[in-house]
Amino acid sequence: MPASRTPGDRAASGGSPSPRADGAAGRAAIVVVSRDSAIRERVHHELAWRYSTDYQIVTCDYPPGLAAQLQALRAAGTPAALVVGGVSGQDPDDIEIFAAVRPVEPTALRVAAVRWGDWVASQPVFDALTLGQVDHMAIGPEGSPDEEFHRSITEYLSEWRSRRGGGFEAVRLIGEQWSARSQELRDAFTRNQIPIGFYDVGTARGREMLEDLGLASPDLPVVVLRFAAHRSTLANPSDAEIAEAFGLLAPVSADVCDVAVVGAGPAGLAVAVYASSEGLRTVVVEPKAVGGQAATSSMIRNYPGFPQGVSGSTLTSQTFEQAWSFGTTFLFIREATSLSNHDGHYRLGLSDGNVLSARAVVIATGAAYTELGVPDLEGLHGRGVFYGAAVSEAPAMRGQTVFVAGAGNSAGQAAIHLAKWARQVTILVRGASLAQSMSDYLIRMIGALPNVDVAYGVQVAGGAGTDRLESLVLEDRASGQRRCVPADGLFVLIGSQPRTGWLGETLMRDQEGFILTGPAVQAGVATRWPLLRPPSLHESSLPGVFAAGDVRLGSVKRVGSAVGEGAVTIPQVHAFLAAQAAAGHAGVGR
Numbered sequence: 001m002p003a004s005r006t007p008g009d010r011a012a013s014g015g016s017p018s019p020r021a022d023g024a025a026g027r028a029a030i031v032v033v034s035r036d037s038a039i040r041e042r043v044h045h046e047l048a049w050r051y052s053t054d055y056q057i058v059t060c061d062y063p064p065g066l067a068a069q070l071q072a073l074r075a076a077g078t079p080a081a082l083v084v085g086g087v088s089g090q091d092p093d094d095i096e097i098f099a100a101v102r103p104v105e106p107t108a109l110r111v112a113a114v115r116w117g118d119w120v121a122s123q124p125v126f127d128a129l130t131l132g133q134v135d136h137m138a139i140g141p142e143g144s145p146d147e148e149f150h151r152s153i154t155e156y157l158s159e160w161r162s163r164r165g166g167g168f169e170a171v172r173l174i175g176e177q178w179s180a181r182s183q184e185l186r187d188a189f190t191r192n193q194i195p196i197g198f199y200d201v202g203t204a205r206g207r208e209m210l211e212d213l214g215l216a217s218p219d220l221p222v223v224v225l226r227f228a229a230h231r232s233t234l235a236n237p238s239d240a241e242i243a244e245a246f247g248l249l250a251p252v253s254a255d256v257c258d259v260a261v262v263g264a265g266p267a268g269l270a271v272a273v274y275a276s277s278e279g280l281r282t283v284v285v286e287p288k289a290v291g292g293q294a295a296t297s298s299m300i301r302n303y304p305g306f307p308q309g310v311s312g313s314t315l316t317s318q319t320f321e322q323a324w325s326f327g328t329t330f331l332f333i334r335e336a337t338s339l340s341n342h343d344g345h346y347r348l349g350l351s352d353g354n355v356l357s358a359r360a361v362v363i364a365t366g367a368a369y370t371e372l373g374v375p376d377l378e379g380l381h382g383r384g385v386f387y388g389a390a391v392s393e394a395p396a397m398r399g400q401t402v403f404v405a406g407a408g409n410s411a412g413q414a415a416i417h418l419a420k421w422a423r424q425v426t427i428l429v430r431g432a433s434l435a436q437s438m439s440d441y442l443i444r445m446i447g448a449l450p451n452v453d454v455a456y457g458v459q460v461a462g463g464a465g466t467d468r469l470e471s472l473v474l475e476d477r478a479s480g481q482r483r484c485v486p487a488d489g490l491f492v493l494i495g496s497q498p499r500t501g502w503l504g505e506t507l508m509r510d511q512e513g514f515i516l517t518g519p520a521v522q523a524g525v526a527t528r529w530p531l532l533r534p535p536s537l538h539e540s541s542l543p544g545v546f547a548a549g550d551v552r553l554g555s556v557k558r559v560g561s562a563v564g565e566g567a568v569t570i571p572q573v574h575a576f577l578a579a580q581a582a583a584g585h586a587g588v589g590r
């Protein structure tokens with residue numbers, strides 16, 4: 001297995017890596033693996049020129065030796081960030097070369113490099129992406145420098161860094177690993193794409209950090225902001241205190257805005273982008289992180305434009321930036337608590353006592369996770385029992401026994417994500433099959449993962465733990481038989497309910513709370529629509545109050561459809577505002 005070297009290479013090695021004389025140990029590696037010397041050298045050459053200052057670029061010309069090579073790198077203190085395999089018609093090892101990566105380096109991203117135009121080689125790569133056998137595909141490199149190839153590589157390196165942590169920490173969180181508040185903050189920072197480092201006070205490092213901060217026995221968790229000119233240290237801060245320290249507590253203006261948007265999930269963010277880009281003065285109210293449910297998804301594979309998928313928090317935080325750059329005002333850490341009509345305008349009562357006035361309102365409050373309703377587990381929220389949250393908690397599940405309750409796509413995605421760290425993941429399904437509720441591509445991915453299994457006809461009936469979850473009681477739904485199993489984590493994804501309780505009787509909702517819009521408002525005898533013109537497609541029973549996304553009766557519960565509904569609501573808002581202006585503001589709606 002001869003070593004392969006190319007001009008410009010300062011770090012290549014062959015069958016086994018040796019520590020570099022120039023101090024490469026400690027850096028991460030990019031490993032290029034292929035038997036095909038032309039592919040190997042082309043990929044290696046391009047990577048070495050661009051990345052060898054920050055990464056050790058290593059080649060492997062003997063794929064069966066890849067596992068040993070990754071182990072040797074680990075032993076030398078060099079984790080593999082990417083394993084780039086040249087997949088081509090001539091390469092006899094094909095996709096199989098990637099099978100060796102996960103058992104040694106669970107966080108390394110497996111990238112299949114395919115030649116432009118080699119469509120025959122591409123098809124198995126698409127299948128492997130679907131089955132989770134590779135993480136990404138890159139085209140090229142063709143020519144040098146190939147910026148399109150580098151765009152993919154830098155994106156994957158950035159994904160690896162943010163997954164692994166250990167880079168720049170804008171915020172440090174020091175607390176108890178299994179405290180509900182620590183978990184809540186980890187989740188909120190992760191969903192907002194704020195780079196954080198979490199330090200458990202149970203470890204020497206955590207205690208040392210508190211000592212360095214001069215804190216003997218502070219209220220936990222402690223939040224240290226490391227990006228501002230003056231670093232602030234907050235002991236057990238409230239959400240409002242954190243928002244204030246971040247400079248995010250914008251005052252509520254007394255002026256009447258054009259559109260108030262309630263909720264910053266995909267639907268609310270899309271409303272904000274379209275409304276503010278079209279010149280409407282737009283204010284969004286959001287109590288938690290931007291991105292809503294979508295931001296809890298580790299990988300959205302069905303959003304158009306992202307053939308290899310996109311993390312929910314990346315997609316939504318970029319949409320947030322887009323709305324913000326168009327001039328949307330965001331009111332964080334506040335939720336809408338009431339809606340009323342006053343003097344021709346709508347008034348949204350906010351949880352901090354302020355009132356936001358608007359000519360039109362779009363309600364995009366989406367849905368909240370359904371709770372399990374098992375009293376034994378209620379005290380263990382955040383301490384082994386999590387609703388959603390698979391993205392932020394997955395690394396803490398390393399080597400552990402984890403259960404996922406649910407049979408939908410969100411449960412499937414969570415299980416696949418958790419399987420990267422957990423020893424064993426079991427999906428608990430109440431029914432007899434996943435086919436009705438989960439996408440086929442996810443069922444196939446789950447089937448291909450050796451450490452994920454599915455238990456059918458089972459529900460969670462109880463559980464126990466002192467400091468954190470230790471065991472679950474599982475009930476066979478047919479026989480009623482119960483058994484107790486050891487469990488370190490339970491991720492609950494069993495559906496959701498609309499967040500509309502705050503609206504009371506102000507507008508028409510169905511029995512479950514979903515908001516009626518358009519034709520649904522007029523159907524039936526008990527309609528409360530007050531005008532001669534019919535309500536527009538997304539308009540509720542209150543003229544000028546619209547609903548978009550999961551909160552709307554009849555909506556398709558997808559990110560793409562929530563975004564689409566947000567976008568199409570804006571022409572309806574324009575039409576409403578124009579009619580109102582033509583009527584000389586003589587009251588809401590004409």
Ligand SMILES: Cc1cc2nc3c(=O)[nH]c(=O)nc-3n(C[C@H](O)[C@H](O)[C@H](O)COP(=O)(O)OP(=O)(O)OC[C@H]3O[C@@H](n4cnc5c(N)ncnc54)[C@H](O)[C@@H]3O)c2cc1C
Binds near residue numbers: 300
């Ligand atoms: C784990 C998971 C994975 C998923 N994966 C996929 C996928 O791969 N593909 C896909 O297409 N779909 C997926 N979905 C579904 C998708 O995320 C939702 O359909 C989508 O997020 C709905 O968007 P929304 O804006 O309507 O509502 P939400 O995303 O629920 O956002 C609503 C927002 O409103 C805020 N809010 C609530 N009440 C108030 C109030 N009173 N005042 C102010 N703000 C309020 C909430 O805090 C939240 O931020 C997934 C869902 C989950 C949970």
